[in-house]
Amino acid sequence: MATDTETDVFEEHRPVLLGVAYRMLGRVADAEDVVQEAWLRWSAADRSEVREPRAYLVRVTTRLAIDRLRQVKARGETYVGPWLPEPYVTDFGDTVPDTAEQAVLADSVSLAVLVVMESLSPLERAVFVLREAFGYPYADIAAMLDRAEPAVRQLAGRARRHVDERRPRYDVDPAQRRALTERFLAAAGGGDLEGLMSLLAPDVRLVGDSGGKAKAPLRVLESADHVGRFIVGVANRGVPDFGWRFLELNGGPAVLVLSGGKPDSVFQLDILDGRIQSVYIIRNPDKLRSLSVV
Numbered sequence: 001m002a003t004d005t006e007t008d009v010f011e012e013h014r015p016v017l018l019g020v021a022y023r024m025l026g027r028v029a030d031a032e033d034v035v036q037e038a039w040l041r042w043s044a045a046d047r048s049e050v051r052e053p054r055a056y057l058v059r060v061t062t063r064l065a066i067d068r069l070r071q072v073k074a075r076g077e078t079y080v081g082p083w084l085p086e087p088y089v090t091d092f093g094d095t096v097p098d099t100a101e102q103a104v105l106a107d108s109v110s111l112a113v114l115v116v117m118e119s120l121s122p123l124e125r126a127v128f129v130l131r132e133a134f135g136y137p138y139a140d141i142a143a144m145l146d147r148a149e150p151a152v153r154q155l156a157g158r159a160r161r162h163v164d165e166r167r168p169r170y171d172v173d174p175a176q177r178r179a180l181t182e183r184f185l186a187a188a189g190g191g192d193l194e195g196l197m198s199l200l201a202p203d204v205r206l207v208g209d210s211g212g213k214a215k216a217p218l219r220v221l222e223s224a225d226h227v228g229r230f231i232v233g234v235a236n237r238g239v240p241d242f243g244w245r246f247l248e249l250n251g252g253p254a255v256l257v258l259s260g261g262k263p264d265s266v267f268q269l270d271i272l273d274g275r276i277q278s279v280y281i282i283r284n285p286d287k288l289r290s291l292s293v294v
Contacts, residue, residue: 009053010042016054016134017061019109023129024065024122025072026085026114028290034064058134059144062126069122080212082220084280085114086287087249087266106172106251108133111280112270114250115207116166120159127152128159170270170277178246178253180271185244185255188235193228200224201275206231211284214265227279239264247291256291263288 017038021031038061050056090109107113108129117125126145130136138156142149171177180199187195206227208216221227243258247266254268266288270278282288 006043006047010039010057013054013057017057020058020061020129020134021065022088023109023114023117023133024062024069024125026118028086028088030068030072031065034061034068037064055140055144058130058136062130062144066122066126069125080210081216081218082207082209083115083118084111084207084209084282084287085250087254087282087291089291090248090251109251110170110172110270111250111268112168112170112278113163116163119166120162123147124155124159124162127155128163131156132160168270168277170272172252174248174253176274177269177271180274180276181246181253181255181269184269184276188231191232191236193232196231197224197228199276200228201272201277204276204279206279206281208281209284209287211286213285214283216281216283231279263291266291 014035017035018031021034022028025031025034038057041060041064042057045056047053088109090106117128120128123145127141130141130144131138136144138149138152141147141156142152145152147155184196184199186192187199202224203222204224204227206217206221208218208221210216210218212218217230221230239257239259241258241260243261245256245258247254247256249266249268252268254266256263257265257267263285265281265283267279267281269276269280
């Protein structure tokens, strides 16, 4: 049975472990399952041989996440329509006082980057997360993954190039993103197509994730005209007993839409040079369950 001290040590590192597992898996429930399994390993371990608890726990969590990711990919499940990660509440606050470090963590958990990371192999994803998001030295990552350091450097370089080549460019200033989101809400809610179009980049993309369990586009919409008309059409139909609130999700401001006080959807915008580049809408009810308690 774990002692209070052992529990305290684990709880101290739980936020980091959840951060690693979520970036690896893109699913909150899977990340929580992995961290729970890491706790079981920790409580059963001979901790007299553990010199650095954080490194030990990150290593265990990473390996468990790799195994879980391989299982998910091996199942070959078909997903109806576009896929987006499950929304993840982020509030670094005083836990990450350095604004530069906050920016790195926010970027590594953004919807845009997580979507690109889906196409990495489990090992590439693990190396990318540990190196880019958490800044671990190559030698430490090699030890965690039981790989030679040159091989880890090669994996890191390949993953970095892959993400850089495919990730969309966007501005991360949260104040600017929130202000533009508020203008977007006002234009959409007022049925102001012209005003909405003025906020959208000409090549804006709308990605809707429903998993076939709610109404959402089954393909990515492209162009200001298509996206603008879709948004106004949705706003005109309305949501029963509508409500909404701002949250910080995946490193930036997002809007949680409520119907009868329950999560109906989440949307978030990526912006560049003052215009909306991407609109992400998550309506799959399975991905909104964790937001019922926020």
